[in-house]
Amino acid sequence: MDFDLTERQAFFRDSVKSFIDRHVRPRVDDYHAQIAEGDRWQPLSVIEDLKPKAREAGLWNLFMPPGGALQHVDESFAFEGEQLTNLEYALCAEEMGRILWSAEVFNCSAPDTGNMEVLHRYGTREQKEEWLAPLMRGEIRSAFLMTEPGVASSDATNIESSIERDGDEYVINGRKWWSSGAGDPRCKVAILMGKTDPEAHRYRQQSMVLMPMDAKGVTIHRALTVFGYDDAPHGHMEISLDNVRIPASNMLLGEGRGFEIAQGRLGPGRIHHCMRTIGAAEEALELMVRRLQSRTAFGKRIAEHSIWEQRVAEARTEIDCTRLLCLKAADMMDKAGNKEAKAEIAMIKVKAPNMALKVIDDAIQAFGGAGVSQDTPLAHSWAGIRTLRLADGPDEVHNRTIARLEYAKHAEKEG
Known part of the structure; x- marks a missing residue:
């Protein structure tokens, strides 16, 4: 098994990371200021200003898979996008997950991503021209x-x-x-x-x-x-x-044929959420470590208290384990299809939010009162990720799927 990134995988991941570091992260304060002023239900200029830059950089509609990976595709309908595989996109989505709103900058935010995939897989030529084309140009949302x-x-x-x-x-x-x-x-x-x-x-x-x-x-x-x-x-x-x-x-x-479409939509959508969740956990861990190393309590840095060594070590271990499971699921989707990756998709859908919630909760604890305030992104991040234990199917439904597949596997052996 080769864990090294291909040149293409590394290129897109590094390009997204660099773009976020150079253009998105410096605008975080602007984003919050614009949210707080005027009509909250209007598009934010900070995001609209960054979209043309992402598009010019070739970082636009990254989620749309290669045409050969789609079923029911109208090959005559061209779309603008890099056509990344699920595995390639996973690496990029993790970087987007570090700043909650950054995915929209790349026209890669939900629910538009899933809806665009549905239209591309199952839509007629007329439906694509009316709705898919403006969605992929970032002119409308859905x-x-x-x-x-x-x-x-x-x-x-x-x-x-x-x-x-x-x-x-x-x-x-x-x-x-x-x-x-x-x-x-x-x-x-x-x-x-x-x-x-x-x-x-x-x-x-x-x-x-x-x-x-x-x-x-x-x-x-x-x-x-x-x-x-x-x-x-x-x-x-x-x-x-x-x-x-x-x-x-x-x-x-x-x-x-609604269920057929739903299965085609929710598989990629579920794993997209998980990819971004890993990025949110990485961001929380980085914030936590910096905080622990900068504060003193009871005569020594907080980082030197054994309980925090335990929490940081567990966070690093759990993030890396979750990433490997996510990449495995994405790779299986690319090579064997969403149906064959059903167990892996269900497992990562349960694992990723629960992992991230624990890491973020520990980071909140490290920040004390600041952790639950608007002075850090942690409280908002925790709230958003908590919904992922419900969105696109609750944990209990995915665990049911995992268990039934396991039962079936062993029943076949006994037979």
Whole structure:
């Protein structure tokens, strides 16, 4: 097994790291100042100023995989991007994870990344021209509407929103929440999952459609907060859908194929989150070590107290173990496909957030009162990563997958 990076892998990782160090990190204070002033729900100039620089540097749409790795692809539709493999992108996404908002600078932020992959895999030529092209140019943003407040959405068969055919249109009714990105005024389209046939097989009841956010009957009621953070101007919105009419041509792939699309979308999306989470843990560990070495308590540097040696050592070990698992999952996705990497994707989805939360929590402890304040990024980072134990499937669902695959493996041996 070769753990050395290829020249291409090292080039993109180092290029992203260098760009963040030179252009993004110096603007962190500007970012927070702009969030605090004026209308919180407007795009931030600090990010918009950096996007052309990233694009000119060839660091744009890095997440989009090579055309040969996609199914249902319209090869005649060209897109701008570096076409990195999952493994190559993993190294870049980790660097982006060090500063929460930096992914948008490279047009690599959720939920747009997953939505763009869906459109590229499953969209028609017309759908791509209308929605994918402006998304990939960074002109608009998007949302993904799946979770609902009235049901346990960890089991997507529970989803109740209806998508009913009426002539040349579909009519959508329901209520969605945790619609991340829908607070941004640039959010022009949502990929929505709902039921087209409640009588079909339980995995053929669901479909996905493209819903313009300005369609009549779409009402954004409120921004949900994450431990008090509203994440403006991105937002996580609760939305009602009252007789929303969309063209029948806005159906993705075909009626009853929502689960098929979801599996194609959520595999890469889940691992993208994990990649960035490793970067957040690295950032927290660096902050923690610097703090421990700069403060004195009870006659010696805090770093010299044995409890902190233990915590720092555990953090380094856990980060490195998690990175190896993440890279293994990404490599398997590239070589064998998302389905064959199901266990590895589930394992990293559980491991990465739990690891990062422990590292960040220890870093908060090292900073004392400053750790839970706005004077460090730690509290916000912890809050955001805590949601990843729920987003894209809770820990319990992924552990269920891991256990069932393990049961099946040993049942085959016994047979």
